[in-house]
Amino acid sequence: MRLLPLMLLLAMQSTATAQTNIPARQSLSYNIEWRLITAGRARMEWAARGPRDGYEVKFHIESVGLVSKLFKVEDDYSALLNSSLCTQSFHSTTNEGIRHRDTRVTFDADTKKGSYLERDVSKNATLLAKEIEIPPCVHDVVGGLVFLRTLNLEPGQAMNIPVSDGKKSTMARVEAQAREDIKTPAGTFKTVRYELFLFNNVLYNRSAHLNIWVTDDARKIPVQIRVRLMFTIGTITLALEKIE
Numbered sequence: 518m519r520l521l522p523l524m525l526l527l528a529m530q531s532t533a534t535a536q537t538n539i540p541a542r543q544s545l546s547y548n549i550e551w552r553l554i555t556a557g558r559a560r561m562e563w564a565a566r567g568p569r570d571g572y573e574v575k576f577h578i579e580s581v582g583l584v585s586k587l588f589k590v591e592d593d594y595s596a597l598l599n600s601s602l603c604t605q606s607f608h609s610t611t612n613e614g615i616r617h618r619d620t621r622v623t624f625d626a627d628t629k630k631g632s633y634l635e636r637d638v639s640k641n642a643t644l645l646a647k648e649i650e651i652p653p654c655v656h657d658v659v660g661g662l663v664f665l666r667t668l669n670l671e672p673g674q675a676m677n678i679p680v681s682d683g684k685k686s687t688m689a690r691v692e693a694q695a696r697e698d699i700k701t702p703a704g705t706f707k708t709v710r711y712e713l714f715l716f717n718n719v720l721y722n723r724s725a726h727l728n729i730w731v732t733d734d735a736r737k738i739p740v741q742i743r744v745r746l747m748f749t750i751g752t753i754t755l756a757l758e759k760i761e
Contacts, residue, residue, distance in 0.1 A: 539666055541565040545738070547755040548702055549578075556584040559755055563663060571599040576659045588614050596660040602667065603654035607683075615639070622683030626653045633683035651686045655679045658715065665691070665711065665729065666737040672696060672709065680720060690714040699730050699741050701756040706740045707733045 542564045549557035558581060563574040573595065580590040589612075596607035606623040617638040624631050631651040635644045656664050656678060670676065670693035677688040692712045699708045708730040716725040723746070730741040742755040 539663065544759075544761040545757060546759040546761075547742070548758050550754045550756065551584065552751055554584070555582055556753070557581050557590065561659075561662065566597075569600050571597065571602070571605070572660075572663060573597055574660045574663055590614075594659050596657050598660045598663065601654060602656070602660070602664045604657040604660045604681075607657045607660065610638075618644070620683070622657070622681075624651055624655055624681070629653060631655070631681055631683055631686060645684070647684065649681070649684065649686055651681055652679045655681045655686060658682065658720075662729075662739055665731065665739070668693075668711075668737075670709075670711075680715065682720060685720060687720050689719055694728075696733060697730065701740050701758070703740065703757040703759060706730075706738075706757075708740060709733050 544560060544562045547559040547561070548555060549559055551557075558579055560577045561575070563572045565572055574597075576594040578590060578592045579585075580588065584590075591612045592610065594607065594609040597605045599605055603626065604624055605626075606621070608622075609618075609620045611618045611620075618635060619638050620633070620635045622631065622633050629651055631649045632647075633649070634646050636642065637644050658680065661678070661680060664678070668676070668691065670691070672693050672695050675690055675692040677690050680687060680689045690713075692714070694710045694712055697708055697710050699706050711729045711731065713727045713729060715721055715727055716723055725747075726745045728741075728743045728745075729739050731737045731739050738757070738760065740757040744753045746752070
């Protein structure tokens, strides 16, 4: 079950982008389903830091019910984005069973360097500290969900975007695949299904497929997120419950 929080957090300029009406402040709540049971809750929030200061994005995950009894998860993630939605830094705290980690990453556009620091909170020990080369603009996997809302891809179109987790920087393909009607606890939505190619040795070595359904309108709200992993783990789905 240690894979659950990692998989849930995954999700992500060019002439293919178009300015969308991203609200100055919004909160999206999701139900998390795993193996046909409710495994957890997730909440994504962002708020503008100022007219030209970009956004702060927050993501919270917690396990519930049987999953929480077997393996309790409570993770928090926050990222600072500039006015172009490029990531400046992100911070995550993971509390998964007896595992307690604190990770801080900064991206310096001027020096084109990324700095990664991961610590074991329980042992007060540094697990990994490294520096990598990055492009002037890079997206983290959670702040990238906001950036995804600026894309204007028609089914059959694709583009590559720079993405990094602080340990590796790469160009990831984003592909608009089809228009679909998606039913969630928040209602039924007309959507465009995207696939984000982050797995299979792109950013992460694990074999998996990541799809995101965004509303087929100017709002481009991510109403469903699905990660399909190997059979032993299965499929994890985040379905929109509430918009605030």
